[in-house]
Amino acid sequence: MKTHIILLGPPGAGKGTQGQLIGEKLNIPFISSGDALREEFGGNTEIAEKFKKYINAGLLVPDDVVEEFIETLLDKYNLEKGFIFDGFPRTVHQAGFIMDYLKAKNIPLDVVLYLSIPDEEVVKRISGRRICPKCGAVYNIYFNPPKNDNLCDKCGAKLVQRDDDKENVVEKRIKVYEKETAPLIEFFKEKQLLKEIDAVGSVESVQYRIQEVLNG
Numbered sequence: 001m002k003t004h005i006i007l008l009g010p011p012g013a014g015k016g017t018q019g020q021l022i023g024e025k026l027n028i029p030f031i032s033s034g035d036a037l038r039e040e041f042g043g044n045t046e047i048a049e050k051f052k053k054y055i056n057a058g059l060l061v062p063d064d065v066v067e068e069f070i071e072t073l074l075d076k077y078n079l080e081k082g083f084i085f086d087g088f089p090r091t092v093h094q095a096g097f098i099m100d101y102l103k104a105k106n107i108p109l110d111v112v113l114y115l116s117i118p119d120e121e122v123v124k125r126i127s128g129r130r131i132c133p134k135c136g137a138v139y140n141i142y143f144n145p146p147k148n149d150n151l152c153d154k155c156g157a158k159l160v161q162r163d164d165d166k167e168n169v170v171e172k173r174i175k176v177y178e179k180e181t182a183p184l185i186e187f188f189k190e191k192q193l194l195k196e197i198d199a200v201g202s203v204e205s206v207q208y209r210i211q212e213v214l215n216g
C-alpha cells in the first residue's frame, strides 16, 4: 500500500476533497499548504499580509518564503507512517526542496497522483465551491451541497467563498498553474513516481481510481 503521497493538479481538480478522504481512510496526515497559508490570515502579522496579497491576486507566494513556511509546517508532523501533501510542491524549485527534506529525514515518497481535469470543469467546480472556515470541510453548491443551507455538515459553521475563487482570479491561477506547476508532471514522470488519475466524475469514482493506484 502506498502511503507517502503528493497530490498534483490544477486549481479545483479535487486535491483537497480527495486528500481529506484518503487521510481519514489511511489515518495519515493530510497537509495542505493553501489551508495552512489561509490559516495564517487570521493573525494580523506582517507575513500574513504578504501572503494575502499574493493569494488574493492568484499568484504564488515566492519560493523562499513558502519553503521556510512549509519546513516549519512539516516539522510539526510525524511523516514516517505516511502523508498526503496538497498544494506543494508547486514549482520545480519547491520539488527539489521537498525531495531534499524527505531524503534528509529518511522518509520515502511512494507516488505523485496527478489529478487531471479539463479547464472548463475547473471553472465550474471553483465557482460552486464553499468552504468551512472552522474545520476546513469543502462543499460545492452544485455537486456536493451541505445538508443544511450554507452550514457545515461537520461543525455547523457558516460556509464561505474563498476570495481567490472569483472569476478573474481563477483565470490567473490557471495560467500560473500552467506556467509554474505543470512542469512538475514531467519532473515526477522522469523519476517514475507519477500516476495520472482521471479526476472527472463523482467524488466516489475518483476516490475509487485513487484507491486502485494506492493498492497497486
Ligand code: AP5
Residues within 6 Å of the ligand: 009, 010, 011, 012, 013, 014, 015, 016, 017, 018, 033, 034, 035, 037, 054, 055, 056, 058, 059, 060, 061, 062, 066, 086, 087, 088, 089, 090, 094, 125, 126, 128, 129, 130, 138, 139, 140, 141, 143, 144, 164, 173, 199, 200, 201, 202, 203, 204, 206
Ligand atoms: P490552494 O489552496 O492549494 O489552491 P489550488 O491548488 O488552487 O487548489 P484548490 O484548493 O483551488 O482546489 P483543489 O484541487 O483542492 O479542489 P477542491 O477539492 O477544493 O492554493 C491557494 C493559493 O495559495 C495559491 O494560489 C497560492 O497563492 C498559495 N499557495 C499555496 N501553496 C503554495 C505553494 N506551495 N507555493 C506558493 N504559493 C502557494 O475541489 C474544488 C471544488 O470542486 C469543491 O467545491 C469540491 O466540492 C468540488 N469537487 C471536488 N471533487 C469533485 C468531483 N469529483 N465532482 C464534482 N465536484 C467536485
